[in-house]
Amino acid sequence: MGDNRDNMVLTEAVYYILLSLWQPLHGYGIMQNVMTLSDGRVNLAAGTLYGAINTMLEKGLIRSVESDENSRKKEYIITQSGKDAIQNELVRLKELIRNGENIIGGLEQ
Amino acid sequence: MKHTAYKLFWAWEFEKEEKWLNEMSAKGFQLVAVGPFRYVFDDTIKEQYEYKLELLDNLPSSYKSVEYIRFLEETGVEHVGSMLRWAYFRKKASEGKFELYSDIDSKIKYYKRFIFLFLGISPLMIVNVINNFVAYTNHKLSINLIAGLFSVIMATLIGKGIFTINQKIQQLKKDKYIRE
Numbered sequence: 001m002g003d004n005r006d007n008m009v010l011t012e013a014v015y016y017i018l019l020s021l022w023q024p025l026h027g028y029g030i031m032q033n034v035m036t037l038s039d040g041r042v043n044l045a046a047g048t049l050y051g052a053i054n055t056m057l058e059k060g061l062i063r064s065v066e067s068d069e070n071s072r073k074k075e076y077i078i079t080q081s082g083k084d085a086i087q088n089e090l091v092r093l094k095e096l097i098r099n100g101e102n103i104i105g106g107l108e109q
Numbered sequence: 110m111k112h113t114a115y116k117l118f119w120a121w122e123f124e125k126e127e128k129w130l131n132e133m134s135a136k137g138f139q140l141v142a143v144g145p146f147r148y149v150f151d152d153t154i155k156e157q158y159e160y161k162l163e164l165l166d167n168l169p170s171s172y173k174s175v176e177y178i179r180f181l182e183e184t185g186v187e188h189v190g191s192m193l194r195w196a197y198f199r200k201k202a203s204e205g206k207f208e209l210y211s212d213i214d215s216k217i218k219y220y221k222r223f224i225f226l227f228l229g230i231s232p233l234m235i236v237n238v239i240n241n242f243v244a245y246t247n248h249k250l251s252i253n254l255i256a257g258l259f260s261v262i263m264a265t266l267i268g269k270g271i272f273t274i275n276q277k278i279q280q281l282k283k284d285k286y287i288r289e
Contacts, residue, residue: 011289013212028184046184047163047209050177051218073183 010089013052016042017062018082024065026073027053061085112138112150119266120223121273123162123195130160134202143190143197158187158199159207164222165194181209194226213285220281223274227267234264 010018013034020033030053031044053076056062061082065075078086118126130140130148134157138150167173169191178188181198186207189197200207210216241257244250 011212011214026183027180031184043206043208043211045208045211045215046181046186047219048211048215049184050180051215072179 008085008088009092010085012042013044013048014056014061015086015089016044017049017052017056018078018086021062021076021078021082024075024077026075028073030076056082110152111141112152114148114150115146116148117146119270120164120227121270123164127160127162130197131158134158134160134199140189140197140199143192143195145192157202159202160189161198161200161207161209163196163198163209164219164226165191165196166222168194169196212289213281214289217278217281217285220274220278224271224278227271227274231264231267231271234260234267238264 016034016037017030019037020030025033027046027049031046031049034042034044053062057064057076059081060079062076063079065077067073067075116129133140133150137152139152139154139156139158140148140160141151141154142149165174165177169175169178174196178196182188185200185204187199189199191197198207198209210219237260238257241253241260245253245257
């Protein structure tokens with residue numbers, strides 16, 4: 001207990017960006033991937049993504065990938081600390097789902 | 110053909126300005142360049158665009174802003190031009206709704222930029238008001254009175270700007286209690 005990182009609740013944007021970065025991607029690639037993962041529901045705006053990337057770099061959840069000189073686009077990839085954050089988030093989300101389903105008894109049709 | 114229009118918007122009226130640019134775009138006039146109170150439209154472009162203004166964190170020429178603008182461009186956003194700290198962006202209307210910020214946190218963070226900017230200028234204006242009125246009581250020069258009154262108007266406008274933007278922030282903070 002007490003470790004902040006363990007109790008960190010990720011925003012939807014950060015959660016999907018981290019999942020997208022299991023493979024190296026540049027900004028636009030992340031936007032498209034999040035769109036695909038969420039079936040078109042989560043449309044990350046470019047300004048929000050830019051801010052999120054910079055904060056996640058600072059916190060060490062992701063890092064930039066050394067790209068070849070031909071490509072000007074920066075690519076990013078998840079770090080071990082980012083993977084830990086996703087693990088913790090999955091545990092939290094499962095708890096939310098379990099409690100929700102227990103109480104209301106599953107999704108209404 | 111190019112058309113030039115002159116129009117004044119206050120800093121906190123950026124949404125009104127966007128609306129106007131979008132209406133012009135729907136009428137077939139696409140913004141292609143900006144200057145002080147100056148807007149240049151082109152009526153030969155067939156495409157319709159959605160325009161967005163952004164108060165940048167840094168001056169448009171700074172390394173950070175150049176990097177940010179390049180990032181946006183990589184995602185299909187076009188940079189029309191910049192004016193002081195303002196950048197004018199657009200995206201093809203056919204590509205759907207154009208937003209720069211998609212969650213409450215990043216919107217609040219963005220609006221706070223205005224507050225910092227306004228608060229940064231306001232001491233200057235207040236000092237200006239005091240200086241001019243003190244000078245006027247001492248020397249009775251009407252130039253001091255005029256400059257003093259001008260500063261009062263400017264300080265009031267800045268106050269109005271802070272108030273307007275702060276209302277937006279408070280509304281978003283309320284929303285944040287129940288959603289992201």
